[in-house]
Amino acid sequence: MIQKREDIKDRFVEAFGTEPVVFRAPGRINIIGEHTDYNDGFVLPAAIDLAVYVFIQRSGSDQSKLISIDLDESYFFNIKEALAPVDQGWVNYFLGVIDQLQMAGHQLEGFNLMFTSDIPMGSGLSSSAALECGFGQALIDLFDLNVPKMDLAKMGQAAEHKFAGVKCGIMDQFASCMGKDGHVVRLDCRSLEFEYYPADFKAYDLVLFDSNVKHNLADSQYNIRRAQCEEGVKALQSVNPDITSLREANLEDLAEAQASMEEVVYRRCKYAIEENIRVQTVCEALQAGEIERVGQIMLETHHGLSKDYEVSCKELDTLIEIATNCEGHIGGRMMGGGFGGCTINLIRKDKVDKVISQVVDGYKKALGIDTKVYRVAIADGVGRLK
Numbered sequence: 257m258i259q260k261r262e263d264i265k266d267r268f269v270e271a272f273g274t275e276p277v278v279f280r281a282p283g284r285i286n287i288i289g290e291h292t293d294y295n296d297g298f299v300l301p302a303a304i305d306l307a308v309y310v311f312i313q314r315s316g317s318d319q320s321k322l323i324s325i326d327l328d329e330s331y332f333f334n335i336k337e338a339l340a341p342v343d344q345g346w347v348n349y350f351l352g353v354i355d356q357l358q359m360a361g362h363q364l365e366g367f368n369l370m371f372t373s374d375i376p377m378g379s380g381l382s383s384s385a386a387l388e389c390g391f392g393q394a395l396i397d398l399f400d401l402n403v404p405k406m407d408l409a410k411m412g413q414a415a416e417h418k419f420a421g422v423k424c425g426i427m428d429q430f431a432s433c434m435g436k437d438g439h440v441v442r443l444d445c446r447s448l449e450f451e452y453y454p455a456d457f458k459a460y461d462l463v464l465f466d467s468n469v470k471h472n473l474a475d476s477q478y479n480i481r482r483a484q485c486e487e488g489v490k491a492l493q494s495v496n497p498d499i500t501s502l503r504e505a506n507l508e509d510l511a512e513a514q515a516s517m518e519e520v521v522y523r524r525c526k527y528a529i530e531e532n533i534r535v536q537t538v539c540e541a542l543q544a545g546e547i548e549r550v551g552q553i554m555l556e557t558h559h560g561l562s563k564d565y566e567v568s569c570k571e572l573d574t575l576i577e578i579a580t581n582c583e584g585h586i587g588g589r590m591m592g593g594g595f596g597g598c599t600i601n602l603i604r605k606d607k608v609d610k611v612i613s614q615v616v617d618g619y620k621k622a623l624g625i626d627t628k629v630y631r632v633a634i635a636d637g638v639g640r641l642k
């Protein structure tokens with residue numbers, strides 16, 4: 257964070273003449289379970305120690321003000337007037353959440369708000385979901401609304417769909433709302449049931465390497481993958497009519513249906529079915545404290561995403577390849593939708609510094625690109641700061 261929280265408090269008091277209440281909402285990582293959400297499968301996210309901080313207080317009128325400390329921009333509006341998306345991108349996450357709360361029948365009054373964040377924007381750590389959840393929780397507390405955290409997550413997702421135009425799944429907002437220090441959460445994307453698993457990585461640290469690229473293939477390829485999975489489900493239904501998503505299929509079903517599928521559809525299905533099994537295996541490995549096994553399975557996921565699902569890219573593959581050759585690196589994979597963003601890695605604590613410098617240098621040498629490094633720890637979900 258560029259500015260200390262105490263300084264922002266002072267600035268708030270100076271600007272508005274009232275003490276703010278402060279809320280924190282974290283970004284998230286996903287240990288395993290990639291491209292499983294829209295196949296009705298499982299994901300295994302955790303909230304992290306990078307977060308958005310929201311400073312808020314009632315304004316005493318209908319007039320409301322949003323101030324982005326990091327972008328040095330502000331936005332005024334009247335809480336009683338109709339809301340629609342605006343050109344200032346970041347404002348939409350706020351308006352979208354207000355819209356959701358109002359549509360659910362909650363009465364809001366005017367407020368003043370400042371916010372800052374140390375979650376990198378657009379790197380796949382869900383800075384956007386953290387904004388929605390931090391802001392939503394701030395309004396819920398400030399106006400004493402009865403909104404459970406799971407509903408807040410759904411509202412954040414809907415806000416992002418409607419006001420930011422991003423058709424995201426529920427995982428990011430779910431993790432920001434429901435995350436728990438020392439735990440990962442296994443979310444069933446079909447039923448939204450969830451279960452916490454202990455996440456003690458023992459001698460290992462979580463390190464993210466940002467590829468610093470974002471190929472614009474991501475959106476079109478995402479839609480193609482969804483269509484291919486649907487095609488796979490149709491073929492699988494000829495084997496077992498009860499299969500309505502890849503979540504319900506197993507590898508035996510797939511082997512039976514293989515002949516009636518295009519080769520590429522087969523590989524997509526194979527990845528999605530295997531990945532769902534891997535989530536389960538990682539949960540068991542975490543419970544047993546077998547961290548090396550977790551690392552190994554993450555590498556299997558990367559391989560599947562790269563070769564079978566084909567959503568990786570040269571940069572992500574290079575980051576994983578370099579890291580894999582470093583002593584102390586026990587596993588890693590691309591994280592997120594693909595075609596850019598970060599890799600997530602497990603590295604032995606006493607080797608972390610060395611591995612980081614090897615990966616940074618190696619990536620620069622191989623592709624001429626700088627990587628950004630984020631060392632993250634698992635932390636609590638959204639809440640008010642004392």
Ligand code: ADP
Pocket residue numbers: 324326327345346347372373374375376377378379380381382383384385387
């Ligand atoms: P991600 O959620 O993966 O970080 P997104 O593209 O979904 O990436 O969201 C990033 C957007 O969220 C930014 O373009 C900006 O509009 C908003 N945002 C995130 N963090 C901040 C911040 N600290 N200040 C202002 N806007 C922010």
Ligand code: MG
Pocket residue numbers: 382383384385428
């Ligand atoms: Mg986002």
